[in-house]
Amino acid sequence: xxxxxxxxxxxxxVIISVLVFTFVIYxxxxxxxxxETLAPKLSIEAxxxxxxxxxxxxxxxxxxxxxxxYLGPDLTNITSNPQKGENYIKGFxxxxxxxxxxxxxxxxxxxxxxxxxxxxxxxxxxPNYKANLQPNGxxxxxxxxxxxTAQQPNK
Amino acid sequence: xxxxxxxxxxxxxxxxxxxxxIALILGSLFGVLAGFQYILPxxxxxxxxxTKMRPFHxxxxxxxxxxxxxxxxxxxxxxxxxxxxxxxxxxxxxFYLFLVIGIAIYIxxxxxxxxxxxxxxxxxILILPIIIGWVLFGYNYYKTVLNQVKNWPxxxxxxxxxxxxxxxxxxxxxxxxxxxxxxxxxxxxxVQWKSYGSFVGSWNQLVYGxxxxxxxKIKNDNSIGRGKLPFFFYFLGLxxxxxxxxxxxxxxxxxxxxxxxxxxxxxxxWIILGYMIYSWKKSLSEEKKENNTLAYKFLMAADFxxxxxxxxxxxxxxxIINFFSHGTHxxxxxxxxxxxxxxxxxxxxxxxxxASRIDSSFKDNIKQLLAGxxxxxxxxxxxxxxxxxxxxxxxxWMYFSKNMxxxxxxxxxxxxxxxxxxxxxxxxxxxxxxxxxxxxxFLKEYxxxxxx
Numbered sequence: 165x166x167x168x169x170x171x172x173x174x175x176x177x178v179i180i181s182v183l184v185f186t187f188v189i190y191x192x193x194x195x196x197x198x199x200e201t202l203a204p205k206l207s208i209e210a211x212x213x214x215x216x217x218x219x220x221x222x223x224x225x226x227x228x229x230x231x232x233x234y235l236g237p238d239l240t241n242i243t244s245n246p247q248k249g250e251n252y253i254k255g256f257x258x259x260x261x262x263x264x265x266x267x268x269x270x271x272x273x274x275x276x277x278x279x280x281x282x283x284x285x286x287x288x289x290x291p292n293y294k295a296n297l298q299p300n301g302x303x304x305x306x307x308x309x310x311x312x313t314a315q316q317p318n319k
Numbered sequence: 320x321x322x323x324x325x326x327x328x329x330x331x332x333x334x335x336x337x338x339x340x341i342a343l344i345l346g347s348l349f350g351v352l353a354g355f356q357y358i359l360p361x362x363x364x365x366x367x368x369x370t371k372m373r374p375f376h377x378x379x380x381x382x383x384x385x386x387x388x389x390x391x392x393x394x395x396x397x398x399x400x401x402x403x404x405x406x407x408x409x410x411x412x413x414f415y416l417f418l419v420i421g422i423a424i425y426i427x428x429x430x431x432x433x434x435x436x437x438x439x440x441x442x443x444i445l446i447l448p449i450i451i452g453w454v455l456f457g458y459n460y461y462k463t464v465l466n467q468v469k470n471w472p473x474x475x476x477x478x479x480x481x482x483x484x485x486x487x488x489x490x491x492x493x494x495x496x497x498x499x500x501x502x503x504x505x506x507x508x509x510v511q512w513k514s515y516g517s518f519v520g521s522w523n524q525l526v527y528g529x530x531x532x533x534x535x536k537i538k539n540d541n542s543i544g545r546g547k548l549p550f551f552f553y554f555l556g557l558x559x560x561x562x563x564x565x566x567x568x569x570x571x572x573x574x575x576x577x578x579x580x581x582x583x584x585x586x587x588x589w590i591i592l593g594y595m596i597y598s599w600k601k602s603l604s605e606e607k608k609e610n611n612t613l614a615y616k617f618l619m620a621a622d623f624x625x626x627x628x629x630x631x632x633x634x635x636x637x638x639i640i641n642f643f644s645h646g647t648h649x650x651x652x653x654x655x656x657x658x659x660x661x662x663x664x665x666x667x668x669x670x671x672x673x674a675s676r677i678d679s680s681f682k683d684n685i686k687q688l689l690a691g692x693x694x695x696x697x698x699x700x701x702x703x704x705x706x707x708x709x710x711x712x713x714x715x716w717m718y719f720s721k722n723m724x725x726x727x728x729x730x731x732x733x734x735x736x737x738x739x740x741x742x743x744x745x746x747x748x749x750x751x752x753x754x755x756x757x758x759x760x761f762l763k764e765y766x767x768x769x770x771x
Contacts, residue, residue, distance in 0.1 A: 176476065179554055187561045190580075194513065195494075198574045199506035206502045214501075219434045221370040229508060229571050230646025232437060234713075235356065235369060237725040238646060262726065263360030265368060287505050288572035291717050295642060302582075303638040307572050 202309065203287040206280070213280025216273055225263070229290045235263055240290035243282045250278050331410040332397065333765040335390025336670065338418065339383050340758045343663070346379030347747045354743045357736040374428045374440035380658065381438065382421060387666040388525040389413075389456060392478055394673055395532060396463055405462035409455050416452045420445055438515060439492060446493050450486060457482040472535075472544035473553050474528035481524030484560060488518035509568050509577070516564025522662070524556065530618060530665040533672050537615055552591065559584060566636040570645050578638065585636035592629050595622070612675065613683040613692065617668030620696050624660030627703075631656065643718060648735075649710030656703050659746075664696075667753060674760045681760050691752030698746035705742060709735035 206214070217223065225236035232238075242248050254274050260266025269277065287308065294306035353372035356363055393410060396402045404410060427433055427441040435443050460482060464475055471479075492514035494500045500507045535543040543549070565581030631653055635644045644650065674681050709732050716728040 176550060180480070180557075183554070183557060183561065190562060194577060195500075195506070195510065198577045199503065199509050200574070201503065201505045201572060203503075203505070206504060211501060215434070218436060221374070221433060221440065223437050224370050224373040224440075227646055229568075230650075231508065231512060231567065233369075233373060234648065234651070235360075263356060263364055263369065265364060265370060284504055290570060290646070291721075292570055292642075293718075297639050297642065301637050301639045303569070303642045304575070305570065305572060 201287055202307075203283070206283045209276050209279040210283040211280070213276035213278065213283075216269070216277055217280055220265075220267065227290075228284055229288075238290060239281060239284075240288075241285050243278065243285045250282075253278055253281065330765065330768045331407070331414045332390045332393035333761055333768060334414050335386050335393060335417075336673070337758065337761050337765060338414075338421070339386035339390055339666075340670075340754050340761070342379045342386060342421075343383035343750065344754055346376055346383055347750050349376035349379055351740070351743050351747050352376075354736075354740040358733065358740060371428055371431065374433065375425070377438050378424050378428065378441065384522055384526065384658065384662050384666065386417065387670065388522060388529065391529055391666070391669045391673065392460070392525065395529075396460075399536070399673075399676065400468075402463055402467045405459050405466075409459045413452055413455045413459070416448055416455070420448050420452070436492075436495075436511065443493065443496070446489060450489050453482060453486045453489065457486065472541075473549040474532045474544050476550075477524045477528030477531070477553060477556075480557060481521050481528065484524070485518055485521040488514045488521055492518065505572055509571050509573050512567040512571075513564050516567055517560055519657075520556075520560030520564070524560070526662050526665050527556070529669045530621060533614060533665075533669055534618060536672065537610060537612065537618070552594075555587060555590065559588060563588075563636075566632075566641055567645075567650075569638055569641045582636065582638060585633070588629060588633055588636075592626070592633065595626055595629075611684055612671070613688055614668045614672035614675065616692060617664050617671065620692075621661055621664040621668065624656065624664055624699075628653065628656045628660060643714045644710060646717065647710035647713040648706045649714070652703050652706035652710060655706065656699075659699055660703070667757075670757055670761075674757055677764050678760050687752055688756060691749050693749075695746060695749030695753060698742045698749055702739060702742035702746060705735050705738040709739065 223232040225233045227233070227238040228240050230238060230240075242253060243250060256264075257274060257277065258267050258269055289306060289308060292305045296304040296306075298304065349372050352367050353369060353376050356367070356369045356372065393404070397404050423445055424441040427445070433440045433442060435441050439446065461479065464471070464479070468475060491510060494510050494514075495507050500510055531544050531549065535541060562580055563584040565577055566585060569578055569581070631649075634640050635649065635653060671683050675683055712732055712735065713728065716723055716731075
């Protein structure tokens with residue numbers, strides 16, 4: 165009886181070790197090739213914009229790629245939206261319309277936020293209207309090509 | 320052993336539990352306040368800014384889950400299992416560290432001096448002491464259990480791995496400190512949500528471990544938690560924790576293989592669903608022993624919620640369904656359904672069980688508690704339904720009537736928001752009816768423990 169129990173314990177250790185080992189390799193690929201994109205790196209200005217995005221909790225209401233709060237609209241592709249774009253955003257973010265708080269960003273800060281949103285826009289589409297929905301349940305998403313960067317409307 | 324002396328050993332586990340109950344009450348209150356924002360946006364935006372209510376709510380309720388789980392595990396080890404905690408001093412440090420961090424988080428949010436991200440909104444530097452706290456807990460846990468238990472039942476494995484993965488994923492959630500991640504938005508966002516999916520998986524290990532433990536105690540059956548089957552499900556859960564997180568990120572333009580893996584792995588959870596149905600069918604034919612304790616009732620309720628949420632999780636892990644449900648309230652239904660329906664329900668079961676063990680005069684079948692139980696679960700059902708309905712409407716707007724302005728879509732959702740808010744308020748009342756009596760018992764015992 166005792167020997168059998170010991171064996172069980174041993175099995176568990178082997179399974180855990182195999183899982184953890186696979187996990188390490190898997191993480192390596194997720195962190196490297198799995199998340200490689202054609203979009204350019206975020207500029208310093210864009211990263212400053214992201215800092216403002218975090219410090220002002222824009223994410224409590226807005227989403228990027230559908231991730232975030234739902235009080236406001238998704239902003240993934242707002243900079244390339246032909247009806248909106250950068251001037252519209254500049255006008256909007258200090259206005260305090262509806263539930264959106266009234267901010268007092270300087271011109272420089274507004275540019276940083278826009279640089280961040282533009283960088284996000286360059287990485288892809290949300291919603292991904294041109295995705296290929298397949299009958300077997302799989303979805304092939306549409307990737308954004310970088311040469312035509314932010315100017316491609318997502319319709 | 321003298322009763323008071325016995326509890327003296329657990330002073331810190333009681334402190335964790337008391338703190339967790341405060342966090343639950345505050346967290347639910349902030350949730351209700353945040354909910355008002357959806358129907359009275361202009362009126363409340365200055366008074367109760369959503370940018371603060373939401374982080375207050377997130378931080379408080381996650382603290383509830385974590386603190387209640389930690390407190391219960393310490394309690395199980397030192398009292399119910401009669402082990403000697405490796406270092407009571409470390410437990411003490413762990414408690415005060417988390418208490419101070421909690422206060423710091425509230426100050427950070429209250430003053431609006433944050434800078435973190437969703438769910439971890441507070442000043443990012445606070446993650447360091449949080450991780451240190453987890454490391455202390457892990458060290459204390461392994462040192463205690465490794466020496467005193469041979470041939471671990473499954474819940475010891477679950478707690479042990481839950482702690483380790485919690486540490487890893489809290490670190491991973493802050494990889495954005497490094498430019499390697501930050502400069503690549505796709506990588507950054509993917510890893511952020513990978514870590515979120517997995518640290519929820521990690522606390523699930525702590526919480527599910529407690530549910531198995533409590534079930535074994537209530538049924539007085541030590542084979543629960545041992546043998547091939549519980550371990551099979553444990554490893555299945557662990558595999559999903561590691562590799563099944565990606566349904567939050569299907570739509571992010573990562574390489575397709577990440578999605579293939581996640582899709583494949585998450586579909587293994589059908590086995591859990593199938594097994595649940597199978598064991599219910601089997602239990603119908605078995606002779607049933609009546610068990611009227613509230614702890615048992617909550618475990619049964621958790622079973623129900625696991626069933627519902629598993630179906631939802633499985634569905635939204637199918638890419639074509641995820642395509643339409645992502646970015647809608649269906650995701651919120653998923654997260655609220657699991658954290659409230661499963662985690663909170665199991666933790667309340669655990670706390671009622673502990674309460675009945677430490678205070679023999681504690682009656683858990685009185686009217687107020689029973690009413691609380693039904694109000695809580697009933698309100699959650701309506702809450703959950705309102706979110707699913709809102710999600711369907713939002714999805715319809717996103718994909719089929721996309722020319723409608725955002726503001727108009729929101730007006731269309733107003734009814735759902737009313738129902739959602741009212742259900743939230745009722746649920747809060749239910750939570751108060753349950754937690755206040757619990758708080759009193761734990762406070763009473765705590766006072767005895769301090770005097771001893």
